[in-house]
Amino acid sequence: MINLFNSRKLFVKVICLMLFVTQAQAQVKEQGIIPQPFKIQKNNTVFTFSRSSGIAVGNGIDSDNLTFFNQYFHQLAGYNLPINKTATAIKLNIDSANVEQPEGYKLSVTAKQISITGHDQAGVFYGLQSLVQLLHADARKMTVEGCVVEDHPRFSYRGMHLDVSRHFFKVDAIEKWIDLLALYKINTFHWHLTDDQGWRIEIKKYPLLQSISAYRDETIIGHKRDSPHVFDGKRYGGYYTQEEVKAVVKYAMERHITIIPEIEMPGHALAALSAYPQLGCTGGPYKAATFWGIFDDVYCAGNEETFTFLQNVLDEVLPLFPSKYIHIGGDECPKTKWKTCPKCQKRIKDEHLKDEHELQSYFISRMEKYLNSKGRQIIGWDEILEGGLAPGATVMSWTGEEGGIAAAKQHHDAIMTPEKYVYLDYYQSLYSSEPLAGGGYTPLSKIYNYEPITKELTTDEAKYIKGVQANAWSEYMASPAQAERQLFPRMLALAEIAWTDKGNKNYAGFLKRLRYQQTLLKQLNINSANTFDEITDSLSESAGHEVQLALNTTLPGSNIYYTTDGSAPTLKSKKYSKPFSITASGTVKAAVFSGAKQYGHMYEKDFHLHKAIGKSVTLTNQPKGGYNSGDAFGLVNGVFGNKLYNDGQWYGFNGEDLEAVVDLGKVQTVSQLGINILKYHWQKMWEPQVLTFETSADGKTYTEVYRQTTFNANGINPVHASIKPIQARYVRVKGTNKGIIPPGEYIAGAKAWLLVDELIVD
Ligand code: ACM
Numbered sequence: 001m002i003n004l005f006n007s008r009k010l011f012v013k014v015i016c017l018m019l020f021v022t023q024a025q026a027q028v029k030e031q032g033i034i035p036q037p038f039k040i041q042k043n044n045t046v047f048t049f050s051r052s053s054g055i056a057v058g059n060g061i062d063s064d065n066l067t068f069f070n071q072y073f074h075q076l077a078g079y080n081l082p083i084n085k086t087a088t089a090i091k092l093n094i095d096s097a098n099v100e101q102p103e104g105y106k107l108s109v110t111a112k113q114i115s116i117t118g119h120d121q122a123g124v125f126y127g128l129q130s131l132v133q134l135l136h137a138d139a140r141k142m143t144v145e146g147c148v149v150e151d152h153p154r155f156s157y158r159g160m161h162l163d164v165s166r167h168f169f170k171v172d173a174i175e176k177w178i179d180l181l182a183l184y185k186i187n188t189f190h191w192h193l194t195d196d197q198g199w200r201i202e203i204k205k206y207p208l209l210q211s212i213s214a215y216r217d218e219t220i221i222g223h224k225r226d227s228p229h230v231f232d233g234k235r236y237g238g239y240y241t242q243e244e245v246k247a248v249v250k251y252a253m254e255r256h257i258t259i260i261p262e263i264e265m266p267g268h269a270l271a272a273l274s275a276y277p278q279l280g281c282t283g284g285p286y287k288a289a290t291f292w293g294i295f296d297d298v299y300c301a302g303n304e305e306t307f308t309f310l311q312n313v314l315d316e317v318l319p320l321f322p323s324k325y326i327h328i329g330g331d332e333c334p335k336t337k338w339k340t341c342p343k344c345q346k347r348i349k350d351e352h353l354k355d356e357h358e359l360q361s362y363f364i365s366r367m368e369k370y371l372n373s374k375g376r377q378i379i380g381w382d383e384i385l386e387g388g389l390a391p392g393a394t395v396m397s398w399t400g401e402e403g404g405i406a407a408a409k410q411h412h413d414a415i416m417t418p419e420k421y422v423y424l425d426y427y428q429s430l431y432s433s434e435p436l437a438g439g440g441y442t443p444l445s446k447i448y449n450y451e452p453i454t455k456e457l458t459t460d461e462a463k464y465i466k467g468v469q470a471n472a473w474s475e476y477m478a479s480p481a482q483a484e485r486q487l488f489p490r491m492l493a494l495a496e497i498a499w500t501d502k503g504n505k506n507y508a509g510f511l512k513r514l515r516y517q518q519t520l521l522k523q524l525n526i527n528s529a530n531t532f533d534e535i536t537d538s539l540s541e542s543a544g545h546e547v548q549l550a551l552n553t554t555l556p557g558s559n560i561y562y563t564t565d566g567s568a569p570t571l572k573s574k575k576y577s578k579p580f581s582i583t584a585s586g587t588v589k590a591a592v593f594s595g596a597k598q599y600g601h602m603y604e605k606d607f608h609l610h611k612a613i614g615k616s617v618t619l620t621n622q623p624k625g626g627y628n629s630g631d632a633f634g635l636v637n638g639v640f641g642n643k644l645y646n647d648g649q650w651y652g653f654n655g656e657d658l659e660a661v662v663d664l665g666k667v668q669t670v671s672q673l674g675i676n677i678l679k680y681h682w683q684k685m686w687e688p689q690v691l692t693f694e695t696s697a698d699g700k701t702y703t704e705v706y707r708q709t710t711f712n713a714n715g716i717n718p719v720h721a722s723i724k725p726i727q728a729r730y731v732r733v734k735g736t737n738k739g740i741i742p743p744g745e746y747i748a749g750a751k752a753w754l755l756v757d758e759l760i761v762d
């Protein structure tokens with residue numbers, strides 16, 4: 001995706017940048033290595049390069065390791081460093097006795113010598129990456145500050161995923177992307193090659209995968225939750241030839257990156273079915289999807305030809321990818337079609353399976369056996385746990401951490417990629433100026449603070465957590481520039497949680513180093529987002545049951561100024577020093593100032609105070625889905641959930657009813673009731689069938705005072721009920737969940753979500 005480079009070779013561009021970077025670096029005077037090494041100590045010396053500073057390459061070191069560094073150095077310095085066995089200035093060695101950990105290295109820089117000792121080839125390579133990040137160029141005088149670094153990764157699996165089905169990124173862009181993975185010591189690239197919206201890898205035995213499955217008729221414009229859907233009318237697609245794939249795999253290997261291909265099954269198969277409809281339960285016709293989501297038409301698990309097809313596909317995929325692991329998907333496979341398919345039902349009977357979940361397990365286990373017979377292991381998304389885990393499968397835990405925990409407890413390897421923390425297609429900022437993204441909210445700090453080894457695991461079980469990965473689904477990344485803005489700088493946080501020892505992590509320190517790296521990324525022409533220092537907030541309940549607002553910025557040397565009267569904050573406004581109570585309805589506006597200069601976007605939040613603020617709320621059913629932070633205060637905190645439902649304000653009930661009672665503390669006059677309902681059928685969010693408000697003076701006998709059964713807006717439906725004034729202490733709101741999503745609707749047969757926020761009483 002880094003097509004912003006004009007040239008194919010990263011270094012060429014990297015370099016010009018370096019001259020600039022080094023100036024910035026000189027100002028920062030920080031050694032900004034990301035990920036933070038295990039140990040790093042400065043020694044107050046400086047190594048100065050000259051044209052005669054030779055590099056001695058120890059026995060067995062692959063020259064590829066050095067190519068990357070040399071090109072970089074040449075661009076920066078304007079000359080090459082001579083390579084010769086007897087050189088003393090720079091020494092590279094492999095010594096697995098001296099450096100015990102795989103991929104580890106020691107780097108020593110003194111006035112006289114730079115030496116890098118790697119445990120293995122990768123170790124030498126990573127030592128050189130650290131050296132690259134330490135280079136200073138000043139009027140073409142090349143120096144490195146003296147230091148001793150001892151470094152090795154925390155996790156052996158350090159992954160980045162990229163979806164090329166929803167949007168296709170050309171080889172050039174992929175290679176530039178790989179360069180950046182290498183620079184930040186990420187060693188695995190999970191290449192999501194097939195999905196409903198396009199098949200992206202050439203399979204010679206099935207030419208229709210190239211002529212039909214690689215293309216869709218058009219693409220949705222805007223977010224899929226919007227209704228009705230609007231399309232661009234333009235055919236879209238592309239695929240990688242096998243020759244291109246081979247070149248990319250080689251390119252990655254030279255940078256110590258393993259590529260794991262994902263050939264998705266049994267769901268997310270519409271593009272394949274569009275060319276080979278006999279592989280679906282109904283026989284089609286099918287079309288590659290033109291919008292995003294989960295689709296009912298999947299591979300038929302009762303049809304032998306499905307397995308023949310997938311095995312033939314894998315027969316062509318395996319020689320291209322030397323990786324031990326092959327990802328077979330396994331996520332989001334609706335069972336709707338299998339339930340009514342005679343072939344699938346016959347399979348269930350013949351194989352003595354309990355249900356369609358066990359049929360999925362049969363499917364995955366059968367493909368696992370095939371891949372094992374070819375010497376490979378499978379990775380699947382956490383849904384492969386349903387109906388029983390295939391014997392040697394590695395679980396990629398995305399819906400939460402539970403899948404990884406369950407796998408580790410069953411002594412299966414697991415990789416943590418929980419969407420709540422490490423999905424880079426989610427928003428990184430809540431400001432309305434953010435470009436369209438997938439949903440969710442995974443700011444830089446949240447990714448950085450994610451800990452892949454959860455406390456549910458014993459020390460022994462924790463060993464099965466092989467590492468961590470961030471995922472980049474490309475629905476809303478239509479161009480390389482858009483992709484870059486989503487991926488950077490958050491990918492650097494992922495790099496650090498994957499590499500750096502837990503005890504060495506420190507967000508403030510990371511941000512300091514990141515500011516140096518941002519200069520580097522800018523010079524590399526990477527469209528990295530810079531919203532991470534903008535104001536964030538948190539709401540809490542004061543001892544007096546008032547709403548307290550806390551504001552925060554991480555911008556060094558800055559101050560926050562705010563207003564509560566709707567005016568734009570200036571240096572003359574109130575200076576923020578600590579959380580404050582909101583005592584009246586209105587808008588809080590705040591801005592960060594560095595000196596006299598405003599930084600970033602203005603923060604704005606509307607507060608709607610009412611009689612139920614901070615009062616006790618009892619919920620009959622507990623909310624699910626991580627839409628809010630957990631307690632019921634968010635229902636009575638005076639802040640309305642946003643239309644992106646990613647601000648922690650909404651309460652989601654999955655297939656269950658809303659029933660909430662607020663206790664106002666004493667009997668009083670009530671004349672206004674309200675609540676907000678979120679309706680997005682394309683997100684499985686359904687309005688209640690019936691919504692009622694009831695009041696009570698004693699908490700026992702309730703009187704219905706309001707009823708509503710239609711909610712027409714796609715999005716937020718505000719309910720405002722003016723009632724005849726009544727004396728009440730308790731207010732009960734009930735909303736009946738739609739239950740199971742009806743036939744003909746998106747994801748029919750699944751449980752509907754009922755999302756509500758702010759229970760308003762006045
Ligand atoms: C996934 O995000 N569906 C794995």
Ligand code: ZN
Nearest residue numbers: 281300341344
């Ligand atoms: Zn079937």
